[in-house]
Amino acid sequence: MGAVRDYFAAIGRTVLTLGDGMAVTFSCLLRSPVTIQYPDRIARPVTAMLPERSRGLLEFDSAICTACSLCERSCPIDCLHMETQKNEAGARMITRFEIEAGKCMYCGLCAEACPTGAIRHTREFEAAAGDVELLVLRFVDAPVAPIRPPKKGEPLPVGRPNGSILRKILPGPWDRPGAAR
Numbered sequence: 001m002g003a004v005r006d007y008f009a010a011i012g013r014t015v016l017t018l019g020d021g022m023a024v025t026f027s028c029l030l031r032s033p034v035t036i037q038y039p040d041r042i043a044r045p046v047t048a049m050l051p052e053r054s055r056g057l058l059e060f061d062s063a064i065c066t067a068c069s070l071c072e073r074s075c076p077i078d079c080l081h082m083e084t085q086k087n088e089a090g091a092r093m094i095t096r097f098e099i100e101a102g103k104c105m106y107c108g109l110c111a112e113a114c115p116t117g118a119i120r121h122t123r124e125f126e127a128a129a130g131d132v133e134l135l136v137l138r139f140v141d142a143p144v145a146p147i148r149p150p151k152k153g154e155p156l157p158v159g160r161p162n163g164s165i166l167r168k169i170l171p172g173p174w175d176r177p178g179a180a181r
Contacts (some may be wrong), residue, residue, distance in 0.1 A: 101137055
């Protein structure tokens, strides 16, 4: 007799569980959706909706770099590559600065280490590519002279607007026809 009672108790639990599941399902059917229809049906760009301190793709502003290599040394996974050389006049020049966006874990240690803010996170996050080599962002085409490090009390140099350098290097949603920015 106990086996029959256990059998019907299991059926009862199954019906109650099924009823609970269906109640959750039907309550979701009656709610308005919270999913954003990205990228087609949004009122403003997603990057404008992100918080100010969001950690998107990294960009490098060579105009305010001191070539101290603190960013490269602070990167725990070596996804930053910087090279400097002396030119004919003996002045130091930045000849290479690359960020491997496919390897970067966006920890922010490089941006914290930079004394001038030459490397920083943008709000851009779309970096899809068919080849991982396309995710190596090269920021220096021709040798660039680094700036003199600011002394204590001097104001930090002002760089270009956040995200403006990256948009020139990496194709993204801003290249789509009719994209609002």
